[in-house]
Amino acid sequence: MDDDDRHARKMAKKKAARDKIMATKTAEKGLVIVHTGKGKGKSTAAFGMIFRCIAHEMPSAVVQFIKGGMSTGERDLILGQFSHLCEFHTMGEGFTWETQDRSRDTEMAQAAWTKAKELIRDPANRMVLLDEINIALRYDYIDAAEVAAFLRDEKPPQTHVVLTGRNARDEILDIADLVTEMELVKHPFRAGVKAQIGVEY
Template identity: 65%
Template sequence: MKKIKAARDKMMETKTEEKGLIVVHTGKGKGKSSSAFGMVMRCIAWGMPCAVVQFVKGNWETGEKKLLRERFADDCRFFVSGEGFTWETQDRERDIAAAQAGWEIAKREILDPGVQFVLLDEINIALRYDYLNIDEVVDFLLHQKPRMTHVVLTGRNAKPELIEAADLVTEFELVKHPFRDGVMAQKGVEF
């Protein structure tokens, strides 16, 4: 253990840079948004102002939205852009317009010097269906995002360009899910 500690201490001496990270949560497994909302709560605990822009989910009532709006509205701004999951809306033009409106809000929040952490929940879905231009999003994140602002982008099927631009990418893998056995999404566990 002494050798491990010494090696670890030596390694840590080389880790001196601080910067706002671009983080991607993707994959077919559950927990991408839940993990990102956990990061929001961690930032709130540290006094770091946050913003959430939720793409695609629409007015679906979730525990995260309820908690943040009712108890942490001064610490985290919460925006909903979209009218529901793409298979429910069945209106590509409206979905595109909603995603683009959400992206305008997202850019404003990311550029706000009073916000240190921005969650773009399910933006990968909007990018997957080309509701937003991936090159524009990546260019903005790489060249306009303030240096110390953290941005987390969630959703399945993250595009390769986004993965390449990100500092941290986690792929959530599905091993087993009760939905496959006919179990509905459970309040508190999944929403």
């Protein structure tokens, strides 16, 4: 038997085993998805899912908790081309080290959470992205136990909710269906390279 035949038989066995596993996975449900960790790509991956929803004409929404009014490619594209399919709410005023105003940051985060609950409760929205909410939770601008209870008890059964940001709280991890931790291996910022258009925003 040559290498090609061995490979074909090995892949046929692998496919049969995989098909058997896949046949047992039949449930559908709205997921609570968390992207956290120190590595780059948390929001980027989440927006990838939002764009998938848009491509399938599934209504969706984005609430940005920390990021301020700076123009970003994903926001400009959604507002310019897909606002009929995806609501976009930038509710923050910038990162906490820029604002330096805890009471104002708390007020803005609370307003963003109120908007997020409204969007999540609407069963028409198939996915709601809560971008950088983990930062707001980390600094106790919003109560993590309240967010966890809401997602567990009030989220419509088929609605996906994605939460991004470093240092996700245990309360959120405990109720999540899918958690991905982005690990930092190497980053150009450490070599003096600034955030660049098309990569970071």
